[in-house]
Amino acid sequence: MTRWQHGLMAALVLMLALWEFAGAWNAGFVHQDNNWHQAGVSLDPTGLTHWDRASTRWSWAWQAAHTPSARAFHVVNLLLHLIASALVAWLVWQVSASPLGAWAAGGLMLLNPIQAQSAVYLSGRTELFAAIGMVAAVAVTARRWTVVTIIAGIVAAGVGLTGKESAVALIALVPIVQRRWSWLWAAWAVLLVVVYGMAASRVYAPPNVAAWALLQAATAWRVLAVAVTTVGSTVDYDVTQLSFAAQVLSVVSLTAAIWQGWTYHRTRPMIAMGALWIATVILPRLCVFTPGSNFPEHQFYGAMPGLSLIAAGIVSPKQVPLW
Amino acid sequence: MSKTLIGIAVVLTWYSVVGHRRVIDWTSELSLWTRATVVQPDNPRAHINRAKAFYGVGLEDDAIREVTIADAIERGRERP
Numbered sequence: 001m002t003r004w005q006h007g008l009m010a011a012l013v014l015m016l017a018l019w020e021f022a023g024a025w026n027a028g029f030v031h032q033d034n035n036w037h038q039a040g041v042s043l044d045p046t047g048l049t050h051w052d053r054a055s056t057r058w059s060w061a062w063q064a065a066h067t068p069s070a071r072a073f074h075v076v077n078l079l080l081h082l083i084a085s086a087l088v089a090w091l092v093w094q095v096s097a098s099p100l101g102a103w104a105a106g107g108l109m110l111l112n113p114i115q116a117q118s119a120v121y122l123s124g125r126t127e128l129f130a131a132i133g134m135v136a137a138v139a140v141t142a143r144r145w146t147v148v149t150i151i152a153g154i155v156a157a158g159v160g161l162t163g164k165e166s167a168v169a170l171i172a173l174v175p176i177v178q179r180r181w182s183w184l185w186a187a188w189a190v191l192l193v194v195v196y197g198m199a200a201s202r203v204y205a206p207p208n209v210a211a212w213a214l215l216q217a218a219t220a221w222r223v224l225a226v227a228v229t230t231v232g233s234t235v236d237y238d239v240t241q242l243s244f245a246a247q248v249l250s251v252v253s254l255t256a257a258i259w260q261g262w263t264y265h266r267t268r269p270m271i272a273m274g275a276l277w278i279a280t281v282i283l284p285r286l287c288v289f290t291p292g293s294n295f296p297e298h299q300f301y302g303a304m305p306g307l308s309l310i311a312a313g314i315v316s317p318k319q320v321p322l323w
Numbered sequence: 324m325s326k327t328l329i330g331i332a333v334v335l336t337w338y339s340v341v342g343h344r345r346v347i348d349w350t351s352e353l354s355l356w357t358r359a360t361v362v363q364p365d366n367p368r369a370h371i372n373r374a375k376a377f378y379g380v381g382l383e384d385d386a387i388r389e390v391t392i393a394d395a396i397e398r399g400r401e402r403p
Contacts, residue, residue, distance in 0.1 A: 001328075005328060009328070009331075009332070012332055012335070012336075013335065016335055016336060016338075016339035017339070019339055019343055020338070020339040020342040020343045020346060021342075021346055022343070022346070023343065023346040023347040023349070023350050024346055024349075024350070026350060027346075027349060027350040027351075028350065028351060030349055030350070030351060030352055030355055031352070031355060034352075100327055100328065100331070103328075103331060104331050107331060107334075107335045107338075108334075108335075108338070111335050111338040111339050111342055112338050112342070113338055113341040113342035113344075113345045114345075115342070116342055116345040116346045116348075116349060117345075117349065119346075120346050120349040120350075121349060230337070230338065230341045232362055233345055233362070234358055234359045234361075234362035234363060234369075235348075235355055235356075235358070235359050235369075236359060236366070236368060236369065236372075237359075237362070237363055237366070238363060238365075238366040238367075238368060238369075241363075241365060241366070315327050315330075315331060
């Protein structure tokens, strides 16, 4: 790509982002944002002593004290979304040196309509911090494992894990980006044990693991379909209305799509990376039981870098990971 | 490369157009839950939350209608 083409793409993406998120300028505290804002939860001093989602809650508390307007909260969320999108573009650049892939991946992460729920819904800030931590950690260690990159990766992981515990998916994302395919089953097993342990200790373990996992996997398939087609995006979709047969069909489709992605691991590794990334981020949600909340769209934010990697692999088929 | 770049630009522009509408859904309770009832008309929770949104802006008759719809869905009856 020429410098002129880079400039044109940068201007276009910036202009499209300003247009897409212009509505947030006048948005208020909506849905659960309204509850925690009115309750002053973010300023609860006892809550701030815990590490659980600390970076997110500290950022809320700081804003509530210094910049309490809804507009200021939205501006910070959008800046975090911009940072996450830039990191996804950098990750693709790190693994492929493909400028086309980087623009496609970063643009998809920034502008896909399903991202509205994470970027504009202030409670979605947990997902933004988690994704920033996950992507930064794997991007900084993608090419070299030196003392500096390892320390930077640990710091990034800390940001992610204190944003939201779902960043624990990093356990399996590292071998995916490193293309250590033989480590993946072990990494997934460790991830599942850790997540189920975390869920059980907080009484979030499902009473019926199989039924819950089936329902959640079906929901994940629906959200993935919304992300790809841009059709059917909504808050709190009631997936329990899906019949058992539809749930099974959804799970078969999800598994088939991820398997199809994996089949490209030799010819187009970025597509395989993306498919496995999505599977890895979805996996913990199969164990964490949240009554009345079946994988809302903002929780797909951590999986979007996977879809972005797939997009990068499609637009730059000749690019292979550099190492 | 130019064709691919144009393709990327077209897809991103489409995302931005659809996303703009979605962001506006998230600007108020009423727009958010109205959208939810359009996407999934048989979701009682969406109708209850839309009722709350109507009540919040002083449209009590509309709120009662939404509660009635939610109740009918819950009971498996036909909608009024």
